[in-house]
Each structure stands twice: as C-alpha cells, then as structure tokens.
Amino acid sequence: MSAHxxxxxDLALDALSALGGxxxxxxxxxxxxxxxxxxxxxxxxxDVSLLALSVSGPTPPSRCRERLMAAIAKESRRSRARxxxxxxxWRVLEWGAAVAAVALxxxxxxxxxxxxxxxxxxxxxxxxxxxxxxxxxxxxxxxxSADAVHFTLVAGKTPPQPQGKAIYVRxxxxxxxxxxxxxxxxxxxxxxxxxxxxxxxxxxxxxxxxSPRGSATVIKPPLPPGVEAQTFAIxxxxxxxxxxxxxxxxxxxxxx
Amino acid sequence: MAQLYERYAxxxxxxxxxxxGDTGAAEDILQEVFMQLWxxxxxxxxxxxxxxxxxxxxxxxxxxxxxxxRRPETGIAEMVVSIEPDLAGSTDWSRMLERIRGVLGSMPxxxxxxxxxxxxxxxxxxxxxxxxxxxxxxxxxxxxxxxxTLRKAFNR
Numbered sequence: 001m002s003a004h005x006x007x008x009x010d011l012a013l014d015a016l017s018a019l020g021g022x023x024x025x026x027x028x029x030x031x032x033x034x035x036x037x038x039x040x041x042x043x044x045x046x047d048v049s050l051l052a053l054s055v056s057g058p059t060p061p062s063r064c065r066e067r068l069m070a071a072i073a074k075e076s077r078r079s080r081a082r083x084x085x086x087x088x089x090w091r092v093l094e095w096g097a098a099v100a101a102v103a104l105x106x107x108x109x110x111x112x113x114x115x116x117x118x119x120x121x122x123x124x125x126x127x128x129x130x131x132x133x134x135x136x137x138x139x140x141x142x143x144x145s146a147d148a149v150h151f152t153l154v155a156g157k158t159p160p161q162p163q164g165k166a167i168y169v170r171x172x173x174x175x176x177x178x179x180x181x182x183x184x185x186x187x188x189x190x191x192x193x194x195x196x197x198x199x200x201x202x203x204x205x206x207x208x209x210x211s212p213r214g215s216a217t218v219i220k221p222p223l224p225p226g227v228e229a230q231t232f233a234i235x236x237x238x239x240x241x242x243x244x245x246x247x248x249x250x251x252x253x254x255x256x
Numbered sequence: 257m258a259q260l261y262e263r264y265a266x267x268x269x270x271x272x273x274x275x276x277g278d279t280g281a282a283e284d285i286l287q288e289v290f291m292q293l294w295x296x297x298x299x300x301x302x303x304x305x306x307x308x309x310x311x312x313x314x315x316x317x318x319x320x321x322x323x324x325x326r327r328p329e330t331g332i333a334e335m336v337v338s339i340e341p342d343l344a345g346s347t348d349w350s351r352m353l354e355r356i357r358g359v360l361g362s363m364p365x366x367x368x369x370x371x372x373x374x375x376x377x378x379x380x381x382x383x384x385x386x387x388x389x390x391x392x393x394x395x396x397x398x399x400x401x402x403x404x405t406l407r408k409a410f411n412r
Contacts, residue, residue: 009396012403013381017317018374020382047403049309050410051375052271052316054356060269064283065261068290072257075295 007037015044143178143217162214164251166232168195173225175205177218177232179251182210188239193218194249196231203227207241230254257294260307265290267308268315275319275376285319308349320378359409363402370395371402 010027013019019027031038164179177193185191190209194202206221233249265286272285289311293300300310360368366388373379373387381399385392 009393009400012400013374013396015403016371016374016399017320017378018380018384018399020380023381043407044403045313046309047407048375049313050356050406051360051371051403052312053267053309053353054360055274055376056267056270056312056353058270058273059266060283060286061279064265064269064286065258067283068261068287069258071287071291072294075291 007034008040011037011040012044015041015048140219143219162251164193164232164234164253166193166229166253168229168232170228171225173223173227174220175218175223176220177206177208177216179208179210179216179218179234180214182214182216184210184212184214185236189236190239190241191216192235192237192241192245193221194233194235194245195223195227195229196233197228198230202233202245204241204243205232207237257290260293261290264308264311268311271312271315272319275316275378276323281322282319285315285322289315289318316375323378355409356406359406363405366390367398367402367405370398374399 007027007030010019010023014024014027031041160181162179162181162183164177167176168174175195179191182191190207192207193205195205196202203223204221205223206218208216208218210216232253233245234251235245235247235249237246268289269282269286272282272289273279276282276285293311300307360371363371370384370388373384374381379387381392381395384390385395388395390398
C-alpha cells in the first residue's frame with residue numbers, strides 16, 4: 001500500500017480511468033515524483049484486469065473470424081505490394097546503374113580514343129618539331145662552324161666584295177645576319193650592325209668580328225618586337241660598341 | 257493469429273459487448289483489437305503478464321472510447337496488465353473465471369456496482385456520485401475497496 005494515503009482512493013480510480021478533473025491532474029503530478037504510488041497503480045491495473053475478465057462468456061459469431069482473416073489477408077497483400085515496390089525501385093536503380101556503367105565505359109572508350117589521337121598528334125608534332133630543331137641546329141652549326149668555308153659567287157673577274165645578308169622577322173624581332181669578305185679590324189675596333197626604322201634613330205642590332213676568312217654571323221640580337229626595318233647598316237665602332245652610329249656605314253642594305 | 261483468435265476472441269467480444277451493449281459494435285471492436293494485435297504483436301510483453309488480461313483491458317478502453325464517440329485515448333502499448341497464473345490453460349481459465357465471479361458476487365452490491373459503472377460504463381467518480389446520489393468520497397472508497405478485495409482473493 002502506498003504511503004500516501006491521501007492519494008490511495010484516487011489511485012484506484014486512475015487504474016479504472018475513472019478519475020477526472022482536478023483530482024486527476026493532482027494525482028498525475030504526484031505520480032511523477034512518487035515511485036511507490038506508481039507501483040501501486042500498476043498493481044491496481046492488474047486488479048482491474050480481473051474485473052474485465054469477469055464478463056467473459058459470449059462467443060462472437062463465426063462471421064467475425066472470417067472478417068478478421070479476410071482483413072489480415074488483404075493487409076498482407078498490401079504489405080507485400082509495399083515491400084515489392086522498393087524492390088522494383090531498387091531493380092530500376094540496378095538497371096540504371098548498369099546503363100550508367102555501360103555509358104561510362106563508352107564515354108571512357110571514346111575519351112581514350114580521343115586521347116590516343118591527341119597523343120599521336122602530339123607525338124607527330126613532337127617529331128616534326130624535333131626534326132625542325134635538328135635542322136636548325138645543323139643550320140646554326142653550319143653557319144657558326146669554324147670549319148665552314150664560305151664561297152662568294154660573283155660575276156666574271158670581279159674581286160670579292162664585303163657583303164652582308166640580314167633576315168629579319170618584324171613581329172618577333174628576330175634577326176639573323178650573315179656577312180662575308182669583311183676586312184679584319186684592329187682590336188680596339190668592332191663592327192656594329194644597325195636596324196634603321198623609317199623614322200627615328202638607328203637601333204643597335206649586334207656587334208661582330210669577322211673570322212680570319214672574313215665571315216661573320218649575328219644570331220638573334222636583342223631587338224624589340226614589332227619594329228619596322230627600312231634599312232640595315234654596318235659601321236665600325238669602338239670595341240665596346242656604341243648606342244648610336246659614330247661613323248659612316250660601310251655597308252647599307254634596304255629591303256629587297 | 258487464428259490460434260490467438262480461437263483462444264481469446266470470446267474474452268474480447270464479451271468485454272466489448274458488456275461495455276457497448278450492441279453486438280455489431282462489439283464485433284467492430286473485436287476486429288479492431290485483433291487487427292491491432294496482428295499489426296503490432298510486439299506491443300504485448302509476455303514477461304509482464306497474460307495476454308488474456310491485457311486484451312480484456314485494451315478492449316474495455318477501446319469500447320469506452322467508441323461509446324463516447326471519440327478518438328482512442330489509450331494506445332495498447334501503454335497498457336500493462338498482468339494476471340497470474342497464466343490463463344492459457346482452459347482448466348485454469350475456467351477456475352479463474354469462477355473465482356473472479358465468486359468474489360464479485362460476494363461483494364456488497366453498491367461496491368460492485370460502483371466498480372462496474374467505472375469500468376464497464378466508463379463513468380468518472382463524479383458521474384457515479386451524481387448517478388447514485390452518493391458522496392464522492394464514498395464512491396472513491398468503494399471502488400478502491402472493491403479492487404483490493406479482488407486482489408486479496410488471488411493473494412496478490
């Protein structure tokens with residue numbers, strides 16, 4: 001029996017769900033903090049179940065059983081249908097995944113094929129560039145080799161004359177200059193090449209000393225790109241070179 | 257479920273019929289209680305009591321709810337009902353019923369009536385007091401005494 005006699009009667013009513021109003025609210029509040037009364041309510045509910053069983057006797061009509069079994073069978077079918085939906089859904093997912101995998105493989109194969117083509121193209125370009133590089137190196141080696149022998153072809157019995165050949169690419173400011181039959185200079189002097197634009201001062205385009213045979217090359221001197229060249233000229237300057245011509249040109253060449 | 261129905265349908269139907277006094281309504285409650293048991297069999301904890309007592313009480317609660325034309329207030333999972341010994345055996349069951357009815361029959365009529373009005377008619381103690389013209393305190397005492405009498409009869 002609960003130690004809280006003031007709630008004892010209400011506990012019985014509560015077990016019967018027969019307690020209402022303020023009494024019920026007060027009891028619920030008390031039960032929150034009283035384990036003994038909660039246990040007593042549990043016991044009283046057991047007592048109530050005895051009361052419930054006392055009326056057992058009448059048997060339900062047979063149709064009740066049929067109705068129940070039919071309802072259970074119907075709900076079972078629904079449950080199976082509900083269960084089958086996720087399976088179908090998953091199967092759709094599986095098929096979707098398979099299709100996606102096939103598409104992915106196709107995409108990868110295509111990318112692989114494209115990549116192979118790209119690589120072949122790069123390889124081809126690389127081979128071509130390597131060939132060009134080899135040719136350029138050979139050209140440079142030929143032009144700059146100390147063993148190179150320069151031949152100047154002239155008409156008739158004309159003695160060899162100093163001459164120069166400038167090959168200029170304006171857009172990149174690249175210049176290759178070849179000279180031949182150039183007289184030797186004293187050590188304190190040097191040849192200086194000039195780029196002369198249509199307007200403005202001549203631009204220094206490199207210093208050179210001829211080989212014992214009078215040949216000389218100037219390869220890619222530092223020039224600003226985009227400068228139009230109207231004339232190239234060569235002057236003799238002091239050994240350190242000059243920022244502006246200090247003598248008359250010994251060779252002058254216009255575009256031709 | 258078929259075996260459970262064979263064994264306990266009478267208890268459920270009897271309680272529902274006693275509360276509602278209408279066979280059609282009692283059949284509906286019978287259907288509802290067993291469907292609920294089929295859908296959620298785990299709400300009954302066998303370690304805490306017999307299925308018979310549990311079904312009887314939840315049936316009463318559902319029937320009272322139906323009687324008052326309101327939505328169910330008591331979920332079957334909330335009910336904790338225990339009766340020992342277990343009523344699964346038909347002999348024990350018959351003996352148990354005889355004892356319960358014997359105890360109720362031996363109760364003073366006002367006491368038994370108050371219990372039945374509270375349990376089977378779903379009346380509050382205030383309503384019972386109004387209907388019987390007895391003081392509230394008297395109704396409370398009678399109901400509690402009646403339940404304790406049942407408990408004492410089963411040495412609980």
